[in-house]
Amino acid sequence: MTALIELKGIHKHYGDYHALRGIDLEIRKGEFFSLLGPSGCGKTTLLRTIAGFEAPSQGTLRIDGRDMQGVPANLRPTNMVFQSYAIFPHLSVAQNVAFGLRRDPRPREQKARAVADALEMVGLGGYGGRAAHALSGGQRQRVALARALILQPKVLLLDEPLSALDKKMRETMQVELIKLQRNVGITFILVTHDQEEALIMSDRIAVMFEGEIAQMADPETLYRRPNSRRVASFIGKMNFLEGRVDEAGERILVDVAGLGRGEVSPEQAPAGATPGPTTFGVRPETLSIVYPGEEPQGRVAPGIVDEVVYYGDMTYYDVRIEGVAEPLTISMKNLMGRPVLDVGTPVGVIWDEKSLVVLSR
Amino acid sequence: MRRGRLLGIYTIVYLVFLFAPIALLPIFAFNDAAIIAFPLAGFSTRWFERLWTTPALHQALQNSLFIATVTAVLATLLGTCAARAASMARFPGKRAALGFIMLPIALPEIVIAVALLIVIRQVFDLPLTNWSVIAAHTLICVPFSIAILNGAFAALDPSLEEAAMDLGESRWSAFRLVTLPLVMPGIVSSLLICFIISMDDFVLAQFLTGANPTLPVYIYSLTRFVDSLPLIMALGTILVTLSLTLLVIAEWFRRRGAARAGLKTSGGLL
Numbered sequence: 001m002t003a004l005i006e007l008k009g010i011h012k013h014y015g016d017y018h019a020l021r022g023i024d025l026e027i028r029k030g031e032f033f034s035l036l037g038p039s040g041c042g043k044t045t046l047l048r049t050i051a052g053f054e055a056p057s058q059g060t061l062r063i064d065g066r067d068m069q070g071v072p073a074n075l076r077p078t079n080m081v082f083q084s085y086a087i088f089p090h091l092s093v094a095q096n097v098a099f100g101l102r103r104d105p106r107p108r109e110q111k112a113r114a115v116a117d118a119l120e121m122v123g124l125g126g127y128g129g130r131a132a133h134a135l136s137g138g139q140r141q142r143v144a145l146a147r148a149l150i151l152q153p154k155v156l157l158l159d160e161p162l163s164a165l166d167k168k169m170r171e172t173m174q175v176e177l178i179k180l181q182r183n184v185g186i187t188f189i190l191v192t193h194d195q196e197e198a199l200i201m202s203d204r205i206a207v208m209f210e211g212e213i214a215q216m217a218d219p220e221t222l223y224r225r226p227n228s229r230r231v232a233s234f235i236g237k238m239n240f241l242e243g244r245v246d247e248a249g250e251r252i253l254v255d256v257a258g259l260g261r262g263e264v265s266p267e268q269a270p271a272g273a274t275p276g277p278t279t280f281g282v283r284p285e286t287l288s289i290v291y292p293g294e295e296p297q298g299r300v301a302p303g304i305v306d307e308v309v310y311y312g313d314m315t316y317y318d319v320r321i322e323g324v325a326e327p328l329t330i331s332m333k334n335l336m337g338r339p340v341l342d343v344g345t346p347v348g349v350i351w352d353e354k355s356l357v358v359l360s361r
Numbered sequence: 362m363r364r365g366r367l368l369g370i371y372t373i374v375y376l377v378f379l380f381a382p383i384a385l386l387p388i389f390a391f392n393d394a395a396i397i398a399f400p401l402a403g404f405s406t407r408w409f410e411r412l413w414t415t416p417a418l419h420q421a422l423q424n425s426l427f428i429a430t431v432t433a434v435l436a437t438l439l440g441t442c443a444a445r446a447a448s449m450a451r452f453p454g455k456r457a458a459l460g461f462i463m464l465p466i467a468l469p470e471i472v473i474a475v476a477l478l479i480v481i482r483q484v485f486d487l488p489l490t491n492w493s494v495i496a497a498h499t500l501i502c503v504p505f506s507i508a509i510l511n512g513a514f515a516a517l518d519p520s521l522e523e524a525a526m527d528l529g530e531s532r533w534s535a536f537r538l539v540t541l542p543l544v545m546p547g548i549v550s551s552l553l554i555c556f557i558i559s560m561d562d563f564v565l566a567q568f569l570t571g572a573n574p575t576l577p578v579y580i581y582s583l584t585r586f587v588d589s590l591p592l593i594m595a596l597g598t599i600l601v602t603l604s605l606t607l608l609v610i611a612e613w614f615r616r617r618g619a620a621r622a623g624l625k626t627s628g629g630l631l
Contacts, residue, residue, distance in 0.1 A: 072526070074529045074531055086520040
């Protein structure tokens with residue numbers, strides 16, 4: 001697959017503020033790509049640079065092989081869904097969707113059909129005559145999608161499109177957006193601060209901090225093999241343990257404080273491993289608790305339940321283990337016959353060296 | 362209860378004080394006597410007829426209409442640019458620039474008049490014409506225009522214009538197709554208010570008018586003749602009616618604009 005969008009060494013300065021610090025990025029055709037990061041990390045600036053609303057201070061941007069320097073937003077093969085949706089309040093729904101077709105030479109009836117089709121596609125068939133300012137949040141977003149997609153852009157840019165919706169609506173729209181993207185086959189670039197949303201929707205994710213891409217990978221790799229403590233703590237819940245790498249040659253041998261020694265594979269050290277003090281990460285669901293009366297399988301470290309948070313389907317236990325600085329969070333499915341343990345219960349914690357991640361400092 | 366009644370009485374006295382003199386205008390305008398005094402002498406429209414047959418008045422009215430129209434257009438044009446910059450653009454010194462633009466509201470008109478008179482006559486040595494009055498009126502109208510249009514622009518989502526550009530329109534056509542229709546009620550409202558301000562102004566026109574006076578200046582010149590007083594009453598009746606009508610229309614447009622943008626109305630002149 002070839003790159004549809006290529007960014008090389010993109011920098012953006014606003015006076016003294018360095019918003020983008022050398023972004024290198026390739027986005028493939030037909031990909032659902034997400035820019036994920038906390039507010040102020042530069043993800044929206046990057047999106048607006050691709051759209052043509054911001055000019056990079058340095059670096060090159062190519063879309064479909066064409067250099068975009070000096071090409072204004074209205075001449076780029078991109079369309080955007082704005083965070084506020086930017087629905088034109090003085091126009092009807094159909095007029096909003098038809099806005100981009102003003103320069104389209106097709107006859108009026110064909111354009112009207114295209115508008116009707118676009119509204120049908122986003123589930124707003126028959127809404128064409130409605131006044132735009134009378135729509136609900138979810139409907140506005142669908143209009144914004146139809147208005148952008150009717151132009152069949154090479155790239156659709158979405159700037160936090162779901163953040164203004166309530167939780168239920170957001171979950172519905174996440175699924176609909178994925179389906180829509182698969183149907184139209186257009187490259188989507190989504191900006192979001194919601195890690196769960198990025199994991200659910202994306203083919204690939206770039207995690208950004210302070211104007212730089214910290215890690216770029218598919219959701220599973222990003223979740224299982226974060227390359228730094230910062231990425232690990234931004235995506236999902238992660239336990240951090242101190243320890244050291246004893247040997248980093250053909251075999252990587254590690255010693256985790258409080259748990260013991262083990263061997264990890266090179267994939268478990270995405271940022272590489274060098275002998276010396278290191279931080280390790282382990283996800284709550286890769287640890288488990290030995291319930292009273294069960295036979296432990298694997299390596300067990302003794303601990304004491306410090307905190308219990310009951311979620312219905314799951315229970316999160318914080319277990320204090322001697323030699324481990326912070327209590328380890330462990331998530332357990334509430335299977336039948338398993339009691340919810342009380343604070344202070346002595347338990348065994350099962351861990352596996354294969355679920356460790358060696359994190360860069 | 363007692364306090365409520367006292368406040369009610371106060372309100373009525375206040376309104377009488379405010380509007381009774383203006384109410385006298387139509388009463389004496391239709392009175393069949395040259396002297397402004399009670400008892401009334403009977404109904405007559407002869408003062409309005411005399412207005413109709415006074416060529417100097419027509420010339421003054423023509424001047425005023427010309428000045429007010431040009432002023433309204435100029436001030437609204439400048440006001441639109443300033444209000445757009447105030448709401449959408451970011452540049453250093455923005456607050457200071459806007460403060461200075463709004464300053465003429467607070468300056469005594471007579472100071473502006475004298476200053477402009479000196480600049481036009483002494484510095485540039487230009488003759489006083491309708492255009493000198495237009496310059497002065499534009500100066501004092503721009504702040505009002507900005508005040509009216511600020512509301513219209515502030516209510517706009519800045520990404521609307523970007524969305525139009527994103528959909529293929531140039532910067533100018535994005536403004537024309539999206540921003541302009543949305544602020545149009547504000548623009549109409551500004552045109553009408555500036556027109557009224559210019560029509561009503563006396564001080565600036567008195568200082569800066571050329572050989573042909575504006576309507577208020579002409580009216581003032583009439584007050585020297587006692588028998589012209591009913592004539593002024595008739596003219597005043599017409600002007601008050603006109604001003605109120607324009608004001609109501611202006612406010613109607615402003616509210617319609619707010620409703621279009623889906624906002625609750627607040628502020629404004631009525």
